[in-house]
Amino acid sequence: MSGAGGTTAAARLLIHASRDVPVDTPRVPAREAARHELSKPMYHENDPNLLQRGLDRLWGWLGDLFATASNAAPGGPLGLIVLVAVILGLAAALWWRLGTPQRTTRPPEALFDDSPRSAAEHRTAAEAHAVAERWNEAVQERMRAIVRSLEERALLDPRPGRTADEAAAEAGRSLPAHEIPLRGAARDFDDVTYGGRTADRHTYLAMQALDLDIENAKPRLTTAARGAAE
Structure with missing residues (x-):
């Protein structure tokens, strides 16, 4: 009897002890439960947007x-600021000295278009552009007038397809005194x-x-032209 009573008392003691021991939740399910709970919209109403x-x-x-740069630069942050200022100053100086980069890969095009005009017509167009202070167009038309006048005088x-540089080089042979000014005019036209x-x-x-x-200059006769004149 005492044996049975002792066994029963021991069982009751074990049951009572098991009730007092906390139950451990496995780590992975606990993490998933917390993640699920925190994913609810109510916890993210004040979160910043994507931008x-x-x-x-x-x-x-x-x-x-x-x-990182300030730690590497001599003098710390102040030295870095001075270095950036120097770089910006050099860039500004180069920009001022060289100007805006221009595309220089475009090949020279023909001096005249497909609608030929006389030297007088080119001069009239040049004067009209000059009166309106459209100097680029005025220079272009005046160069065309020079070359067309040389063609009209033979x-x-x-x-067709002759460029300003080619015209200046060819005309310089007949007008050697004007060779340098002609090349300068062709360079202005190209610029x-x-x-x-x-x-x-x-x-x-x-x-x-x-x-x-x-227009008033006398050309130098070539050997062939001089022999024909004699």
């Missing part, structure tokens, strides 16, 4: 970069037509004076 999160990451990255053979430069009144007046001077 704000992206900006926060960007500023964080820039801050880390600045901190000092240049009419040739405003293909180089992105802007002409001014002085450039146009110089080309106008060259046109009038060439």
